[in-house]
Amino acid sequence: MRWLMTLGERTRPDAPTFAECPGPHEARAVALVDDVGQLFPVLLESRRLFGVELTGWASQVEADDVENLPQEVIENWGPDQLRLDTMPGGYVKVSDYRDNQAFTALPPRTNMLTRP
Numbered sequence: 393m394r395w396l397m398t399l400g401e402r403t404r405p406d407a408p409t410f411a412e413c414p415g416p417h418e419a420r421a422v423a424l425v426d427d428v429g430q431l432f433p434v435l436l437e438s439r440r441l442f443g444v445e446l447t448g449w450a451s452q453v454e455a456d457d458v459e460n461l462p463q464e465v466i467e468n469w470g471p472d473q474l475r476l477d478t479m480p481g482g483y484v485k486v487s488d489y490r491d492n493q494a495f496t497a498l499p500p501r502t503n504m505l506t507r508p
Contacts, residue, residue, distance in 0.1 A: 411447035
């Protein structure tokens with residue numbers, strides 16, 4: 393099992409704190425890594441490169457190549473996973489939807505990770 397992350401840009405004025413969950417073919421960028429901890433530097437570097445507020449949506453998948461993802465992964469991709477939001481100051485806010493349905497607007501949570 394590996395971690396797949398799709399990146400979306402925040403474009404909805406009614407949900408300014410995060411971007412919608414793009415599928416692997418609609419995402420601004422896609423990353424496939426071995427460990428969830430590897431997603432944070434990828435997300436922060438993407439923010440630096442693209443110069444926008446990004447949201448990463450990540451889930452464990454059975455895949456070996458980001459360019460040839462299994463059809464099942466593509467078809468079942470959705471917001472019931474980890475949401476990683478970039479924040480000012482190099483912070484990443486993590487919201488876990490693996491056991492719950494993702495909502496369009498959520499109250500703030502205290503799950504924050506900082507870059508080293």
